[in-house]
Amino acid sequence: MQNIHLKGVKDGVRLIITPSATMGNVISELQSKIDQSLDLFKAKGDVVLHVEAPTLSFVDKLKIQDIVLKKHPETVFSFEHSEKMPAPTSVFHTGTLRSGQNLHSDAHLVILGDVNPGAEISAVGNVVVLGALRGIVHAGTSGDRSASVSALLLNPTQIRIADIITRAPDETSEMYGPEIAYIKDERIYIDSLVKK
Numbered sequence: 001m002q003n004i005h006l007k008g009v010k011d012g013v014r015l016i017i018t019p020s021a022t023m024g025n026v027i028s029e030l031q032s033k034i035d036q037s038l039d040l041f042k043a044k045g046d047v048v049l050h051v052e053a054p055t056l057s058f059v060d061k062l063k064i065q066d067i068v069l070k071k072h073p074e075t076v077f078s079f080e081h082s083e084k085m086p087a088p089t090s091v092f093h094t095g096t097l098r099s100g101q102n103l104h105s106d107a108h109l110v111i112l113g114d115v116n117p118g119a120e121i122s123a124v125g126n127v128v129v130l131g132a133l134r135g136i137v138h139a140g141t142s143g144d145r146s147a148s149v150s151a152l153l154l155n156p157t158q159i160r161i162a163d164i165i166t167r168a169p170d171e172t173s174e175m176y177g178p179e180i181a182y183i184k185d186e187r188i189y190i191d192s193l194v195k196k
Contacts, residue, residue: 003029006037012048012076013040015064019054022143027063034071041072051079057146090125097121097135104141117157126150136160145183154179154190164188 003021007014017026041047049068056064061079068075091105092112099118103109109123112130119135121127126148127139133151140147140162147161158167159181166188178193 004033006033006040008040009050012050013037014050014052017051017053017056020142023060023063023145024143027067030064030067034068041075047072047074048076048078051077053079057144059146091123096131099135115156123147129154147182149181150178150193152178154181159188161188 003018003025005014005016005018007016015030051061051064056079061077065077068077090108090110091103092110093103094112096113097103097111097115097119099116102120102122103111104121105123105125107123108125108128109121110128110130111121114131115121115129115133115135115137117134120137121129121135122138122141124140124142124147125144127137127150129137129149129151131151132153133149133156134153135156136158137149137156138160139149143162145162145164149156149159149161158165160166161181161183164183164187179190180193181188181190183189
């Protein structure tokens with residue numbers, strides 16, 4: 001399955017990223033296709049690269065720019081959200097998830113309630129729990145490292161974002177305070193959502 005498509009257009013080159021592609025696959029495929037598509041970039045002056053994709057994070061855009069600019073330093077970038085691709089919608093769940101229950105969303109997941117130990121929740125996008133999160137959580141299941149996990153009480157037995165996993169510390173705090181977990185420097189960090 002192709003994750004990206006490169007084709008020449010009137011004012012430059014169009015890069016189309018399929019909605020189901022993970023950024024890891026996009027990056028590796030782009031590196032090889034750039035070398036195979038040298039003729040597309042042989043225009044006089046600056047070449048505009050129109051990137052048509054689902055929503056990309058700032059970091060993902062930088063990765064794409066870095067790969068292209070190494071081969072074609074005069075490239076100008078235009079990032080576009082394709083209207084042909086359905087925008088992801090959030091799945092809302094009201095109530096407590098008990099041990100043994102699983103809930104998954106192909107977009108974002110918002111839970112109005114608690115997630116007890118033994119329950120598992122996951123989403124392709126972000127996970128937001130307006131309650132206590134004490135079960136297992138996985139955000140960015142398709143490999144999106146820009147995904148995050150937020151909760152009023154963030155105390156999961158295991159937290160995973162894309163391919164990065166961490167477990168809860170042995171000593172846990174039961175103090176309420178909204179927190180967010182995200183990836184930075186190949187690790188999962190947890191910060192308060194309340195400005196001090």
